[in-house]
Amino acid sequence: MAKGRLTAEDVANMSNITTLEGQKLPVNVTDQGVFVGNAMITMADINASNGVIHVIDTVLIPPEKPQQKDIIETATDAGNFTTLLAAINATNLTDTLKGKGPFTVFAPTDEAFAALPNGTIEALLNDTSALKKILLYHVAKGRLTAEDVANMSNITTLEGQKLPVNVTDQGVFVGNATITMVDINASNGVIHVIDTVLIPPKKQSQENKILCSGKAPLRIQFLDRNARHTDWYWDFGDGKASRSQNPSHVYNTPGKYPVKLTVKMSGHYTKIVAGYIVVR
Incomplete structure (x- = not known):
């Protein structure tokens, strides 16, 4: 069965028909007649008040739907997450x-891991506690589609901290990583491919310096004058972020906000913890 009143002529001009079961029924027109699946239509266009009947000579058995694989199996089949899978196993x-x-x-490719400074992967494999924190910073609860992610300002990760989301003309960024492929579905979730390994920010201590304080709304002009930096990612601590070198940001709500800057220098990303903004 399919939705709509499809005449024999309609059927003959289709390559397949979406059935109420959910799968597509292929249509094949030959010299012998019109076939739907492996059945030939032997009588057509028997009209009824609420549709149309076509008689066929064979009972159609829907093909079994392939069993969807879980996240680990899906990543394994993709072939470009060898390092990530080794880290997950470790x-x-x-x-x-x-x-x-x-x-x-949010799955970094093998190329993303290879871009880390020399010795980083080996060091992390020998420090599984630190490695586990990094991996959990790449995972969130729930099945968040690309559309869901793009409509969020930040995502709470299994590591416990929030991962900022930034949508620009260049694409969708999570932290300082670009999402390069989206909505790879698995039986127990979804994978989005990213081009950079995400490093969770260090938990801020009260010893970090206060950069500025003032009453809300408080506008801050951030500056980075280091000429060796070629890429910037400012995390303003309130769920908002910017990839500008010298962004301006307004804090509207009283609170103490940890500001962090990640920069690219000599081909590698380095995190700089700047300090706190205090809004009264």
């Missing part, structure tokens, strides 16, 4: 990401 997170979920994974 931190005993494989069973977690094969579990019920659902999860949203």
Whole structure:
């Protein structure tokens, strides 16, 4: 069965028909007649008040839907997440990401891991506690589609901290990483491919210096004058971010906001913890 009143002529001009079961029924026109699936239409256009009937000579059996694979299996089949999967295995997170979920994974490619400074991967594999924190910073609860992500200002990760989202003309950024491929569905979640390994910011201590304070609304002009920096990512601490070198930002709500800057220098990203903005 399909929605709509499809005449024999309509059917013959279609390559497939979406059935109420949800799958597509292929149509094939030959010298012998019109076939839907492996059945030939033997009588057509029997009209009824609420539709039309076409008689066929064979009972149609819907093909079994292929079983969808979980996040780990899907990433394995993709072939470009070897380092990520090794890190997941080293931190005993494989069973977690094969579990019920659902999860949203921002997955760095092998190229993203290769861009880290020399020795970083080896050092992390020897410090599984730090590596686990990094990996959990790439995972969120729920099945967040690309559209969902683009409509969010930040995402709470399983590591516990918020991952800022920034939508620009260049694309959608999570932290300082660009999402390069979206909505790779798995049975227990969804994968979005990113081009940079995300490093969770260090938890801020009260010892960090206060950069500025004032009453809300408080407008701050941030500056980075280092000529060696070629890319910037300012995290303003309130869920907003900017990729400008010297952005201006307004704090509208009283609070203490940790400001962090990530810069690209000599081909690598380096995180700089700037300090706090206090808004009264």
